[in-house]
Structure formats: C-alpha cells, structure tokens
C-alpha cells in the first residue's frame with residue numbers, strides 16, 4: 315500500500331481513537347454512512363457507549379489484544395527499530411510533515427469531540443484536512459473517508475490507545491514511540507517431535523516434470539481509458555473520469571503523456587484489452603503448463619470508489635477469462651488485500667454485524683470448480699483451503715489478510731484471527747504423517763512490515779517446524795520480483811525455507827507486466843515436489859503500445875541468470891551472499907526486481923534495503939538482517 319493511503323487511514327484512525335477515548339458521545343450523535351454505490355454493507359453507524367471499559371486500564375492489557383507500548387519482550391533498542399523502520403521507508407514522504415500535523419489533528423479532533431460534534435461533521439473535517447494538507451485531491455478525499463468510516467468507528471468503539479501510542483503507530487519512531495509492542499502470542503505445535511531436517515535432493519536426470527503458471531496482482535481496471543492524460547495527480551490514473559490533470563498533487567518527475575492501449579507505467583492498472591491479449595497468448599501456449607496458481611489482487615487501485623458488488627464483479631470477470639481461454643487448466647488461488655471492500659477490511663469472525671460471507675461465498679463460487687467439496691468449509695469460514703492436486707502434493711491456500719496492519723479489525727484482537735495458523739499446523743501435521751509435500755500460497759510476503767509482527771513470528775516458527783514438508787511458498791502483493799528467506803529460529807544461520815515473491819501482471823507502478831512458469835519435480839512416486847527452475851515472460855509495454863502487437867518475451871530463468879545449482883533454500887541463501895559481494899550479479903537481480911523497467915543502478919541504502927527484504931522472512935525483527943550482511 316502506498317504511504318499516502320496508510321498515512322491517511324492512520325490519521326483517520328487516530329482521530330477516531332481520540333474520539334473514543336474522550337467522553338461518551340450521546341446517542342443523538344448517530345449518523346448515516348454516506349452511500350457507497352451498491353455496497354450492501356452501507357448502514358447507519360452509531361457511536362454509543364464509547365469510553366473506557368472498567369476492565370481496561372487504558373493500555374489494552376487484555377491478553378490477545380494488540381497493545382502499543384514498550385516492546386519489552388524483544389528488548390530491542392529504539393534506535394535499532396528506528397533504523398529498521400527507516401529502511402522500510404515508513405517515514406519517508408510523511409516523516410517530517412506528520413509529527414506536527416498529527417499533533418494539530420489530534421488537538422482539533424479532541425476539541426471537536428469535547429464539543430460533542432456529530433460524526434458527520436467530523437467526517438467533513440477529515441475530508442477538509444485531507445484536501446488542505448494535499449494528501450489527495452478533493453475528488454479522492456471525498457470518497458475515501460466514508461469508505462473507512464464504519465470500520466474505524468466500530469474499531470475505536472472497542473479500542474483504547476493513548477495519543478502518544480497512536481502517533482507512534484502513525485509515525486514509527488518520529489513521535490518517539492516504538493512501533494509494535496505487547497506480548498507475543500503463540501500457536502500450539504503438536505507434541506510430535508520435529509523430524510530430522512532432510513533438505514530435498516535433486517531428481518535423477520530425466521525424471522518427469524510438471525509445469526505451472528503463476529499470475530499475481532492483476533489489478534484489472536474496467537474504467538481504463540485509452541488516451542486519458544497521465545499522470546493525473548490521483549493515486550490511480552488512466553481512467554474515464556481523469557479528463558483533467560490535477561496538477562496540485564503531481565510530483566516533480568512526472569512525465570506527461572496519454573494512456574496507452576495496453577497500459578501505462580505511471581500509476582495505471584490493467585486495461586481489459588491487455589488482459590485479453592495476455593489470456594489469448596496464454597491460451598496459445600497452454601501446452602506449456604499443467605495448472606495455474608493465482609496469488610491475489612484482482613481489482614484496480616481505485617480504493618476510494620469501490621464497493622462489494624464491484625469486487626465480486628472482478629472476481630467473476632476473471633473466472634470468465636479462465637473459462638474462455640484456459641477452460642481445462644485448474645486454477646488454485648489465494649485471496650489478496652484488494653479483493654475486499656473497503657481495501658484490507660477482513661473482520662475476523664465473531665464481530666457483531668460483520669460477516670465476510672459476501673466475499674468468502676464469492677470465492678467459494680470462483681474457486682470451487684477446482685476444489686474437492688471437503689475443502690470448501692474453510693473457504694466459507696476463513697477464505698482458506700487445503701487440497702491435493704496430485705498424490706503426494708498438497709496446496710495450502712492461506713488468507714494472510716489476517717496479518718495485514720491495514721486491516722483495522724485486527725486492532726480489536728490480532729491473536730491468530732480465524733485460527734488460520736492453528737489450522738495450518740493441523741494441515742501440515744497431517745501432511746507430514748501422510749508424507750505429502752506442501753506448497754503454500756499466500757498474498758502478502760510474511761516479512762513485509764505490513765504483516766503484523768506476531769503473526770509473522772508464528773508463521774516463521776511453523777515453517778521451521780515443518781521444514782521437511784513445506785517445500786515451496788508463493789506470494790504476490792509486492793508487484794516486484796524477489797524472494798524471502800527463512801532461517802532456523804535459534805541461530806538464524808541455517809537456511810530452512812524460502813518463498814517466491816512474484817512480479818505482477820499490473821504495470822502499477824513503473825512495471826512491465828509479467829507471468830511466470832515454474833518447473834516442478836513431479837508427478838512420479840517419491841518425487842520431491844520442489845520447484846526446479848522457472849521462466850519469467852514480460853511484455854515490453856512501450857513496444858506493445860507503439861506496435862499495437864503485444865509480444866511476450868522471455869525475461870530470465872534464475873538457474874542460468876544467477877548461476878544457481880538448484881532452487882533450494884541453501885541456493886537462495888548462497889545467491890544472497892554472492893549478491894552482496896558481486897555487484898554485477900546484484901544489479902542483474904535488481905533489473906529483474908523492477909520487472910525490466912529501466913532504473914538507475916541500485917547502490918548503498920537501496921542495495922541494503924533489497925538484501926534485507928530478502929533476509930527478513932519475519933517482520934519487525936531488526937536484528938535479522940545484520941546476521942547475514944553488513945548493514946551500515
């Protein structure tokens with residue numbers, strides 16, 4: 315998610331939090347959520363019974379509730395965490411503005427609440443704030459605030475944060491509060507002792523192989539308008555309502571142009587013409603893969619103007635493309651943070667009035683075609699499933715929107731939401747017993763700072779426990795091409811696993827569209843089910859637009875490009891160390907990381923950041939990176 319959005323939402327949340335902390339607002343202050351076209355979730359929101367529950371001392375000291383205070387458990391110094399946050403650019407664009415702005419907003423809002431201002435008025439103030447501080451243009455501000463109103467109001471009704479803590483979340487260390495505190499919760503691992511680690515062995519020469527296609531982050535934009543001006547000053551451009559370039563929020567390096575037929579590099583998503591071109595191309599090469607994985611994010615980035623109906627419409631639109639162009643290829647998918655509305659909102663079960671049935675039912679409809687009926691219960695419940703496409707291989711599709719720190723519902727209780735991790739353990743344990751190998755699909759790379767620390771730490775431990783069983787993992791969300799490492803959780807030296815972070819189909823932002831085909835060891839008795847290599851194919855967008863002939867070209871295969879002997883965890887760890895030492899190798903990796911979009915070479919902090927991303931298989935562990943490379 316872009317900094318502007320997280321900042322803005324954080325700010326709205328802060329204000330709402332302060333509202334909740336202040337005195338009870340009477341029932342007369344209830345208000346109506348503005349219409350969200352076609353959104354069945356629209357309903358009136360009432361602020362009532364806000365204030366401090368007697369059981370809570372104001373620091374959310376109940377077990378399982380996210381708390382924001384000192385991170386005593388890890389004993390990490392504030393400086394280390396600050397440099398971790400800095401590396402992850404939580405402070406970049408807003409770092410300076412916001413401390414002052416935050417204080418300003420906090421004061422304003424607190425005053426409003428003391429005057430028992432109606433929620434609708436507060437919302438108007440937030441919109442004004444959004445416009446005046448040029449967070450977005452008026453068009454976006456007016457629509458995005460109401461998108462989050464219901465969620466934030468409910469959450470703050472049940473949550474307590476001090477202003478310091480809230481500003482600490484917004485700004486990392488800039489307001490001198492550490493980011494993510496509280497006590498680590500732990501999933502329960504079975505008593506069965508961990509088997510002796512046995513890394514996969516390469517198959518015998520000539521052993522059979524399977525191939526599968528990965529598509530991720532399609533971000534299809536039905537409102538894409540060829541010829542509309544770019545850039546447009548909104549978070550998403552190339553759209554029908556972008557007739558006027560809004561200069562107020564343009565960045566200085568923007569290059570004016572017109573949206574191309576197959577897409578545009580500058581903050582635009584994917585026109586249906588491009589997706590049709592892609593699918594008809596995939597149809598013509600369908601003998602080159604046996605099945606498909608899809609790792610989430612189908613709708614466009616117009617997050618200020620989405621509705622549930624539209625999100626489901628995108629899901630079915632993609633199903634139609636699969637049905638039409640690749641009818642015989644099984645599709646195994648996982649759910650992305652853009653599938654829901656508003657973005658990131660995945661309330662865990664048990665919150666009164668909140669029900670993910672609208673989405674999970676639609677996912678069940680979409681995914682059910684390729685899943686056994688035994689896999690469907692968990693789709694309806696949590697948007698996850700486990701199934702075996704070939705004897706010996708199991709695909710486990712995880713919904714890790716339950717670790718997304720943009721999912722405000724988790725502020726109420728972030729302890730293993732929907733019991734997804736506990737369920738994962740059961741699936742892995744049963745796979746271990748049966749001797750199956752597992753491929754995990756999930757949208758957000760678990761070391762991403764947007765993935766909550768304790769979920770991420772628990773996931774890391776689970777992968778550790780089942781290192782013989784989890785042979786491969788596939789993520790999306792980042793839109794760029796890299797991978798992330800898992801090391802043993804004691805010394806953090808022995809590589810135990812890794813995950814592929816795959817580049818996107820969308821051009822958002824400054825990307826060429828990419829699809830990937832993996833070669834897999836299988837399907838034969840005792841195959842290792844490990845990925846042996848992959849090939850990326852990209853569309854040179856400039857060329858496609860100019861020639862009106864989208865040509866997908868081979869980009870690279872890691873074994874050859876990076877001179878790897880295999881694609882096992884130890885090989886990726888080895889690549890990491892070689893990249894640190896060999897700058898040419900690293901720059902080649904960087905070119906692929908940016909999906910062949912020309913960038914200036916990556917040195918200094920840029921290089922450290924990317925290598926640390928790879929090393930950090932779990933979030934908010936600022937010691938991890940320096941255990942492997944020289945971080946200055």
Ligand SMILES: *[C@@H]1O[C@H](CO)[C@@H](O)[C@H](O)[C@H]1NC(C)=O
Pocket residue numbers: 376377378379727728729730731732733
């Ligand atoms: C939080 O959720 C977990 C898992 O669903 C549950 O066990 C726990 O009791 C909940 N904690 C609170 C404070 O509600």
Ligand SMILES: *[C@@H]1O[C@H](CO)[C@@H](O)[C@H](O)[C@H]1NC(C)=O
Pocket residue numbers: 406407409410
């Ligand atoms: C933040 O402020 C400091 C000092 O006021 C200044 O040196 C720095 O360039 C500013 N950073 C940004 C991103 O504006």
Ligand SMILES: *[C@@H]1O[C@H](CO)[C@@H](O)[C@H](O)[C@H]1NC(C)=O
Pocket residue numbers: 387497498499500
């Ligand atoms: C979870 O495990 C960690 C590390 O083993 C430990 O420090 C922490 O106290 C545990 N938390 C709970 C709630 O048991």
Ligand SMILES: *[C@@H]1O[C@H](CO)[C@@H](O)[C@H](O)[C@H]1NC(C)=O
Pocket residue numbers: 554555556557
């Ligand atoms: C933009 O142009 C289209 C087509 O010319 C028109 O239908 C639409 O109303 C215009 N939108 C705005 C915001 O002016």
Ligand SMILES: *[C@@H]1O[C@H](CO)[C@@H](O)[C@H](O)[C@H]1NC(C)=O
Pocket residue numbers: 571572573574575577578579580855856859860
């Ligand atoms: C095609 O897209 C490229 C990349 O965004 C853009 O620079 C170019 O102007 C477009 N060309 C045409 C003919 O639309």
Ligand SMILES: *[C@@H]1O[C@H](CO)[C@@H](O)[C@H](O)[C@H]1NC(C)=O
Pocket residue numbers: 503508775776778779780803
């Ligand atoms: C490391 O992972 C194992 C599972 O393999 C788990 O039992 C153990 O508690 C983890 N250790 C820590 C310190 O988290």
Ligand SMILES: *[C@@H]1O[C@H](CO)[C@@H](O)[C@H](O)[C@H]1NC(C)=O
Pocket residue numbers: 839840
């Ligand atoms: C597969 O492995 C099992 C157990 O190691 C062994 O008994 C069996 O003979 C193997 N099958 C083949 C075809 O290699």
Ligand SMILES: *[C@@H]1O[C@H](CO)[C@@H](O)[C@H](O)[C@H]1NC(C)=O
Pocket residue numbers: 854855856857910911
């Ligand atoms: C894409 O095409 C443009 C125009 O033909 C060319 O200048 C550029 O080098 C190409 N990019 C790549 C990565 O091939």
Ligand SMILES: *[C@@H]1O[C@H](CO)[C@@H](O)[C@H](O)[C@H]1NC(C)=O
Pocket residue numbers: 877879
């Ligand atoms: C590739 O790696 C092998 C050892 O794994 C080494 O002998 C060879 O020199 C390397 N080739 C290049 C081009 O780096």
Ligand SMILES: [Zn+2]
Pocket residue numbers: 531533610611652791792793
């Ligand atoms: Zn995405």
Ligand SMILES: [Zn+2]
Pocket residue numbers: 611650651652757790791792
């Ligand atoms: Zn995403």
